[in-house]
Amino acid sequence: MAKYTELAKDIIAHVGGRENINSLKHCVTRLRFDLKDESKADDDYLKQRDGIVTVVKAGGQYQVVIGNHVPDVYDEVVKVGGLAAGGSLDIDEGDTKAKGNLFDQFVALVSSLFQPMLGALSAAGMLKGVVALMAACGVPATDGAYIVLNAVGDGFFQFLPIILAYNAANRFKMNKFTAMAIAFALVYPDIAQSFTGDAPLYTLFKGTVIESDIYATFLGLPIIFPASSYLQTVLPILLAIFVGAKLEKFFNKVIPDVVKVFVVPFFVMLITVPLAFIIIGPLMTWASDLVGVVFQAIYDFNPVIFGIILGALWQVLVMFGLHWGLVPIAILDFATKGYSNLLVASVSICFAQAGSLLNIFFRTKEDKVKQLTIPAFISALFGVTEPAIYGITLPMRMPFIMTCVAGAIQGAFLGFFNVTGYTMGGMGLFAIPSYILPAGMTGDVNNVWYFIASIFISFILGFVLTQFTKIPKLYEK
DSSP: OGGGHHHHHHHHHHTTOGGGEEEEEEOSSEEEEEESOGGGSOHHHHHHSTTOOEEEEETTEEEEEOOTTHHHHHHHHHHHHTOOTTSBOOOSSOOOOOOSOHHHHHHHHHHHHHGGGHHHHHHHHHHHHHHHHHHHTTOOTTSHHHHHHHHHHHHHHHTHHHHHHHHHHHHHTOOHHHHHHHHHHHHOHHHHHHTOOSSOSEEESTTSTTOEEEOEEETTEEEOOOTTOSTTOSHHHHHHHHHHHHHHHHHHHHSOHHHHHHHHHHHHHHHHHHHIIIIIHHHHHHHHHHHHHHHHHHHHHOHHHHHHHHHHHHHHHHHTTOGGGTHHHHHHHHHHTSOBOTTHHHHTHHHHHHHHHHHHHHHOOOHHHHHHHHHHHHHHHTTOOHHHIIIIIHHHSHHHHHHHHHHHHHHHHHHHTTOOBOSOOOSGGGGGGGGSOOTTOOSOTTHHHHHHHHHHHHHHHHHHHHHTSOOOOSSOO
């Protein structure tokens, strides 16, 4: 907008000029610069300049706080500064190095990838809750309304890797459409059917923990496809796009300009997708298998210790896609014994997130965070915690850690009373019927009440433990 032209020129000039800018993004209230040299920025001038609230240096970014009209100022800065679409400059040298320890870097990465989609993520989580409520009320899965709403809510999570690929391309400075093409390949429907089946070509590491049936090969190299597929996953696509970005940068340097527009994406996709299937797939599969074996051994040793460890680590395992190693064991338990104790400690952890969110809602001073906690809270009650974790508690760090502590305590409680699940039922509140002792089976009639107690324990601990943490600002620092 024309009225922000002078402000945009001033901002560019006093952050060290266009040549000092690696990239620029914006959030709800501020411009977020990645500068080559922050010492070249004139903090004092920018802080006193009309139209600028203040300047903040955090997370390796130089942040100019503007206010709610930041999108208009951002557009003008991009226009005046001649920045590339999306606010990123195509610069090969002088990229800002990641700052902070590994955990801080990981949190910063996750936050940057999920923040742009938090609204849609929260809405999809609420829709999944609506669908769960419909199922609980007896609406058949063949009902038209059920099918449509389930597609809207579940579809977002199923194809999350595609959205993450787009955002990761921004983060890693890669062509967005090339990144999305890689993601489309990983979640392509026919892939799962082609890479799994009844008759494997051969078996690798037979008789070991990481025994793997091979159903297909790529140029003679075995393809080990995760049993969970790449749908709803986070880590595999991030690794793939990270590798793809490095390859793209290399090929942009060596491919002639006259054919670069299509030859670079060709080689990036040609190399990255097979690497994802040949390397990332096996690593995910073997890591998940090892997790399953280790946790089964811990449970056999002591259910209470198992509950503490699984309750504390479950959310982390889910973030890295390693929880799938436990699912086949639980399914086998249900098929052979009619019950399972293996996943019980993981089910009510969502209520720790709900309790933490409620505490954050009452304590935060940021309207944006308050707005996000409401749908995230509702989603968590139905077992959908992605909006809570990626949007609020993980970026705030300590609240997420407190939910892990709450998970450990409720896990110990469930392990002590040997609480048992009798079906692979719903999530969140709708998981309760799965813990009712079926007629004719031998067991503790109080089983379901112990599980309900764990819900209250998780919720209360999530709320109380978060009270002992500082609630940092996410948008208006």
